[in-house]
Amino acid sequence: MAGFREYKVGTRIFALALGGSMCITLLxxxxxxxxxxxxxxxxxxQLSAGRETGFNLDDPFLQGWNKPLGVELTVDPKTNxxxxxxxxxxxxxxxxxxxxxxxxxxxxxxxxxELSVEQGHIVDAKKDxxxxxxxxxxxxxGQQVSYIDNLTATKGWTPDDxxxxxxxxxxxEAGKGKTMFVREGCWWCHTxxxxxxxxxxxxxxxxxxxxxxxxxxxxxxxxRKAPDLLxxxxxxxxxxxxxxxxxxxxxxxPHSIMPRYDYLWGDKDASGQAIDFAKWRAEYDEYREGKxxxxxxxxxxxxxxxxxxxxxxxxxxx
Ligand code: HEC
Numbered sequence: 001m002a003g004f005r006e007y008k009v010g011t012r013i014f015a016l017a018l019g020g021s022m023c024i025t026l027l028x029x030x031x032x033x034x035x036x037x038x039x040x041x042x043x044x045x046q047l048s049a050g051r052e053t054g055f056n057l058d059d060p061f062l063q064g065w066n067k068p069l070g071v072e073l074t075v076d077p078k079t080n081x082x083x084x085x086x087x088x089x090x091x092x093x094x095x096x097x098x099x100x101x102x103x104x105x106x107x108x109x110x111x112x113x114e115l116s117v118e119q120g121h122i123v124d125a126k127k128d129x130x131x132x133x134x135x136x137x138x139x140x141x142g143q144q145v146s147y148i149d150n151l152t153a154t155k156g157w158t159p160d161d162x163x164x165x166x167x168x169x170x171x172x173e174a175g176k177g178k179t180m181f182v183r184e185g186c187w188w189c190h191t192x193x194x195x196x197x198x199x200x201x202x203x204x205x206x207x208x209x210x211x212x213x214x215x216x217x218x219x220x221x222x223x224r225k226a227p228d229l230l231x232x233x234x235x236x237x238x239x240x241x242x243x244x245x246x247x248x249x250x251x252x253x254p255h256s257i258m259p260r261y262d263y264l265w266g267d268k269d270a271s272g273q274a275i276d277f278a279k280w281r282a283e284y285d286e287y288r289e290g291k292x293x294x295x296x297x298x299x300x301x302x303x304x305x306x307x308x309x310x311x312x313x314x315x316x317x318x
Contacts, residue, residue: 177313204231
């Protein structure tokens with residue numbers, strides 16, 4: 001019985017340690033996160049990806065429906081005059097769901113929330129009418145802070161105004177592409193999370209607190225078998241390279257274990273011609289066997305294809 005009493009003391013100490021550590025795990029980050037202000041990276045990610053990228057009722061089959069468009073504006077959409085400096089805006093056409101920062105400004109964190117509501121008028125944005133957002137700079141408590149600006153309220157720019165002056169090459173479908181990234185399981189091999197190790201010398205800086213406010217899902221990945229992609233657009237910004245590598249990674253990396261994603265091209269190429277995958281494959285086999293000098297040309301993709309979104313997303317990861 002004496003031994004059993006000691007056992008009870010040990011149990012209490014153990015319960016206290018476990019309970020205490022669970023309290024810290026559950027309560028501490030929860031109270032701290034609401035004070036963390038969203039960084040520019042978090043604002044860009046929210047605005048470019050929209051409300052949700054994983055499974056959700058707006059896009060149950062992960063087709064990239066209902067996603068915002070990034071537009072590099074060089075012309076003022078109201079006056080049609082060239083602008084002094086190009087600016088990036090995010091167009092939410094009628095019915096596109098808003099990201100969580102717009103729906104629940106509290107997730108933007110101290111300073112960003114106040115400026116986005118008071119100067120950016122984000123609470124006036126209406127999903128049924130659509131809206132155009134940008135990241136603007138303001139001052140909060142003497143500090144420079146980035147906030148979300150609802151340009152539809154502050155400048156009167158509607159989604160139609162902006163789409164009217166935007167050329168296809170000014171438009172980024174990174175939001176749709178992030179859905180492709182999630183759906184295709186790129187995260188089985190790639191992470192979006194350089195670690196606080198020598199990693200950053202190769203893959204760029206690890207993310208900071210505040211870089212993920214309102215992002216869902218984060219697509220960190222868990223088990224890395226391939227390069228980290230959080231900053232891939234900074235080290236590799238060639239659309240042509242991306243096209244070849246996604247059509248068949250072996251075109252540029254002979255021993256790559258990465259699967260080919262040629263089916264993301266869809267049935268038709270940029271000029272509306274049907275893509276003959278069987279012919280391509282036969283010619284590629286001849287190239288592999290040394291029967292021809294060059295591999296067959298990779299078809300150009302249609303501007304509404306899934307691969308376009310995926311490449312836009314890769315190039316947006318700066
Ligand atoms: C089976 C594992 C695997 C999967 C799945 C996979 N990749 Fe890769 N990926 C690799 C490997 C290995 C490399 C490095 C060798 C190479 O370039 O092919 C790579 C390289 C890349 C690169 C070039 C990275 C750099 O540092 O320049 C990009 C971009 C990329 N992958 C994107 C994707 C995307 C997007 C998907 C999903 C559509 C995907 N990968 C799916 C294994 C994978």
